[in-house]
Amino acid sequence: MSRNRVFAAAMAGIMLTGALAACSSSGGDDGKDGPTTIKLLEFQKARADVVKDLLPEFEQAMAKQGREVKVELVADPLTDEQFKTKITQQLHSGTAPDVIDMGGTNVTGLAGAGYLLKLDDYLDKWDGWDQYYESAKDGARQPDGSFYSIPHEASVQSLFYRKDVLKRLGVDTSQPRTWDELIDRLKQVKDKTGEAPIVIPAGTAWGGGTWAEGFLPIMAGTGSTFYDAKSAKWKLESKGLSATFDLYGKLVKDGLLPVRDLQNPNPWEPTKYKKFPKGTLPVAAQGSWGWKYDWGPEGAAPIKDVRDKVGTWDYPALVPGTKPYSINAGGFGYSVNADSKSADAAVELAKWLSTGKALAEQLAAVGAVAPRKDLSGTGPYKDEPSLLEAERKLKTSILPLRGDGEDQVSQAVQGATAEVLSGKANGDQAAADFAKEAKELLGGNRVAE
CATH class of the missing domain: 3.40.190.10 (Periplasmic binding protein-like II)
Known part of the structure; x- marks a missing residue:
């Protein structure tokens, strides 16, 4: 959250x-x-x-x-x-x-x-x-x-995980190099618990968090240009965007995202405030503020001995030629x-x-x-x-380029990921719908052709 x-x-x-x-x-x-x-x-x-x-x-x-x-x-x-x-x-x-x-x-x-x-x-x-x-x-x-x-x-934004839970389940806790590697581990967790094991902000209920804490950190590590500061224009179609929407689609298709929780009001409450502290949802996209505000002794959902039980991974590589990274938020x-x-x-x-x-x-x-x-x-x-x-x-984290029209792009991302959660769109369809809506919201003068 x-x-x-x-x-x-x-x-x-x-x-x-x-x-x-x-x-x-x-x-x-x-x-x-x-x-x-x-x-x-x-x-x-x-x-x-x-x-x-x-x-x-x-x-x-x-x-x-x-x-x-x-x-x-x-x-x-x-x-x-x-x-x-x-x-x-x-x-x-x-x-x-x-x-x-x-x-x-x-x-x-x-x-x-x-x-x-x-x-x-x-x-x-x-x-x-x-x-x-x-x-x-x-x-x-x-x-x-x-x-x-x-x-x-x-x-710094990264993936927080429950060390104690994954070790108890016999799941590898080393840094995953790719999303495919991480997804294999998430499937192991689901097979053993029956629960969706990871939360990444998505949909409209999470509001701007879907963009800033969910989508943008993943997209930023793909190597694709999303916003060009020199021209002050957004590039709404790229390999990185397609790969990011495809990742959401795969996580939903494989039952790895808590879809119902993400569709409900205040989706951070059942996920980051209940299931992650309980250990039933052991991986969460999160920022360094989570050590205090979410799970610290005086946080919204304290985890006893949080530093012993919780660790962080860099975001795994999503496309060939990239490597794990954290986000400078x-x-x-x-x-x-x-x-x-x-x-x-x-x-x-x-x-x-x-x-x-x-x-x-x-x-x-x-x-x-x-x-x-x-x-x-x-x-x-x-x-x-x-x-x-x-x-x-x-010192080595990625700083996403952000610019004029970010609120409009965020709105389009929320809508497109909501379609994925509802099953109305797969990754390719969500990417196309995103590009169409974002262009309408931004206006042609802020979109790169």
Whole structure:
């Protein structure tokens, strides 16, 4: 299940501690009108909780530099869609906070609309920028080549599996080199348990997770071009796309996907929150956040001794000439309102929160991977072995190309995989239906011929 859905579930019933409020800082960067006050928006409770305790330390750090800066935390728990709608309205009306913490998929559209401050000059002068992994920088770089956010986390997507269950069943737990090899193992599990053994997000009920956590990670490793950044166009027919839809078709035909669960509302609940923790569904496509938010001690469905019972595989190769890989799934970053009256102070806050102990505490709290090289020895992040292992994979993981029209492509993927789940289409038919719907949704000017 995606972190966004976890946060949404965790926030159910929580009273809003704040609301998106006007950004205008009292006093500018020159401080002539008194202390500089900047506002920081956190729309997910877990992030707001950890950042709240860090802000006084930032204010003290600024005081030591002779700058009187006050930070007001705007904690406004929202789902992803609610946040996207609300922050767009606030930025358009000139009433958004100075600093906004959000996922990279939101940055592209807001930066393109001129709502976010270009950070290139700030980053060029910041020695901390040299510590970032190139993959993290590449993920934050926007289509115009510039940066409009400072990434303060990363994540790695792979296949999580129950080591204890597979060993008990006598099934090989070594890294599968190909999907055919993995499917053979999955059939062994099904023969012994009678249950569908793997969950990969698919269909319409999982929403955007079908695209970002299910389809895209598989497609990205096929070597086929899906989105061309230079032309800003999508290629809707390729060997990789056909192979990916064929894989879904094969998994459904062989009874390896939990079709009924995937068709029901909130499909992550019976799969990732019940069957995977019970061990009756031992393989799940998942991101590194799962160590905390899904199966950690305080997660949605805790697994006792999770590090002993759960392991990860890279995605196996799907087409000839490729090899196993993990996916760099990006993460949240701090962006600055282009209309902030205290842009310099806002950038200082974003940099400070993305450095040292302040960053280590956030990463450990939300179960994220460090996007920079110098955190592995800093507590409490250094005490998270599963996150450190994911960080090592980050260095060689694949960064999928994503661009304008992604929401429309996601919708077409959801519809096509839903047809596979229902038995209305095999892999070839789903690929054709996907290409047709995606072209209609995108418009011809965003589709490569």
